[in-house]
Amino acid sequence: MSKITVEIDPVEVGMEPMRLERISRHFQRYVDEGKLPGFSVLVSRAGKIVYADARGMRDVAARQPMELDTIVRIYSMTKPLTSVAAMILYEQGLFELTDPVYDFIPSFKDVKVFQRGSSQSPALAPVQEPIRIWHLLTHTAGLTYGFHYAHPVDQMYRSAGFEWGSPEDFDLAQCCDGWAQIPLLFEPGSEWNYSVATDVLGRVIEVVSGKRLDVFLQEEVLDPLGMKDTGFYVKASEVDRVASLYTKSPHDGSLLKLGSLAQVPTEVPKCLSGGGGLLSTLHDYHRFTQMMLNRGELDGVRLLGSRTVDYMTINQLPDHKDLEEFGRPIFAESSYRGVGFGLGFAVVEDPAAGKVLSTVGEYSWGGAASTAFWIDPDEELNVIFMTQLMPSSTYPLRSQLGQLVYQALVD
Secondary structure, three states, rough: OOOOOOOOOHHHHHHHHHHHHHHHHHHHHHHOOOOOOEEEEEEEEEEEEEEEEEEEEOOOOOOOEEEOEEEEHHHHHHHHHHHHHHHHHHHHHOOOOOOOHHHHOOHHHOEEEEEEEEOOOOEEEEEEOOOHHHHHHHHOOOOOOOOOOOOHHHHHHHHHHOOOOOOOOOOOOHHHHHHHHOEEEEOOOOOOOOOOOHHHHHHHHHHHOOOOHHHHHHHHHHHHHOOOEEEHHHHHHHHEEOOOEEEEEOOOOOOEEHHHHHHHOOOOOOOOOOOOOOOOOOHHHHHHHHHHHHOOOOOOEEOOHHHHHHHHHHOOOHHHHHHHHEOOOOOOOOOOOOOEOOOOEEEOOOOHHHOOOOOOOOOEEOOOOOOEEEEOOOEOOOEEEEEOEEOOOOOOOOHHHHHHHHHHHOO
């Protein structure tokens, strides 16, 4: 268990303490109104933690408080970690971004593309462009999620047992083979759609490294960064530290504790989800974001070269398009106007377009239970917000967090 402490007077790094206090005061209202069970937040600037706070409950009924070391399901905040793991192998020359995925997962050799029709009777066509590693990292592979409920192919994922998980007896290799049998939404590279692409990337990591995804992540990312409380499962002795998972009741808007979806794994899962399987803490994720802000290095340990981090965090979408223009609509609490996508991260290209205080080059992502982070290289800023409310589109937490953090900058 690692402790978080404020490391510097905010004034010394151009932030005003009273303005920082507005962050907790604002989100405390969500707790008081029964909209959030609890939350924790961390703001770091110039390599020093300037603000950290935890409010509310990690379990409302049990009256267990949310704490700075509470463990949460980070869901899609797993994706940046998996993307970094893949790029560690890339830096070793073990694949190229343009390599076809079928070189590593043969079942992706003959994928089909959905043309028209229904999930029961689809018209398909052979793929013209193979899925490449670059497509997995940018979510332009044509894959999807069963929980989108936006397209007949989403229904085909659900029918095959892929909605908020995978068939019980499937490992990651079997999941990938299952996804390869379902048609793509579109030709790879032609659109952006949030998907299981990073899970497939996790399997590529396994094949290339010869190690299980959890082992590779542990050895190459988590251990080097000292992320002791991050993993695909939680030790039985630590389960009490895990926050309960909630959703908004459709009847009265109150917090409703989720059951089966919220089961805490106490052993290595059969399917290791590089797209959404990790649990973590505020401290641990800050170790990761600070490494990224430092362009690949933390406390003398280098995971990636500085130019690799720079390359991962530029917009990789064609013609500098943003997600609003190039992407398929998904449930998201914040606008994708002016936001592109790099290799594992959303990237701000035009702050004015999104109508939220931000900076060109700021990169970020979030998780299904309303967790979020962003990194701003120009301002030497990284911010992490943890809570456990599904889905992340319930309230505009991320955009409000943005305006509250940036208003505290006064230099």
